[in-house]
Amino acid sequence: MxxxxxxxxxxxxxxxxxxxxxxxxxxxxxxxxxAVKVPAGSEMLYVSGITPDPVxxxxxxxxxxxxxxxxxxxxxxxxxxxxxxxxxLSDSVMMRVLLVGDPAKGGGMDFAGMMEGYNQFYGPLKNKxxxxxxxxxxxxxxxxxxxxEVQAAKAPAK
Numbered sequence: 014m015x016x017x018x019x020x021x022x023x024x025x026x027x028x029x030x031x032x033x034x035x036x037x038x039x040x041x042x043x044x045x046x047x048a049v050k051v052p053a054g055s056e057m058l059y060v061s062g063i064t065p066d067p068v069x070x071x072x073x074x075x076x077x078x079x080x081x082x083x084x085x086x087x088x089x090x091x092x093x094x095x096x097x098x099x100x101x102l103s104d105s106v107m108m109r110v111l112l113v114g115d116p117a118k119g120g121g122m123d124f125a126g127m128m129e130g131y132n133q134f135y136g137p138l139k140n141k142x143x144x145x146x147x148x149x150x151x152x153x154x155x156x157x158x159x160x161x162e163v164q165a166a167k168a169p170a171k
Contacts, residue, residue, distance in 0.1 A: 080123035084130025
């Protein structure tokens, strides 16, 4: 009898895991989730810190554009990476945003510019990632104001 119960339990657990969904603790009208719970057995994707592409014809002082332009460049690249791996932006569960102080903003990070770019991609989504945004002293190349990494999760493929 015990031999028959174990396979049934394992089958039920496997069926439940295939239908598991990320749970976003998302206050109404929030730009981010306060927390995201990822069920055991989820497929995970870790996108490395991505930096912007240079802007054609941009001044030497800002070869990658302003913070908003850089965030749009980065999130376009991240969206492409995720899509190539079978993920959507809505599968994002954690995001880390690094911003360098913008000289045009008195050396402070351009959080508003970052949010403008971010909202073009994540604003319309119901489920937003948990996120941290930090100011750092510098990134890998002069004129880079933003670098973003993302972790994504989704139910395993059937």
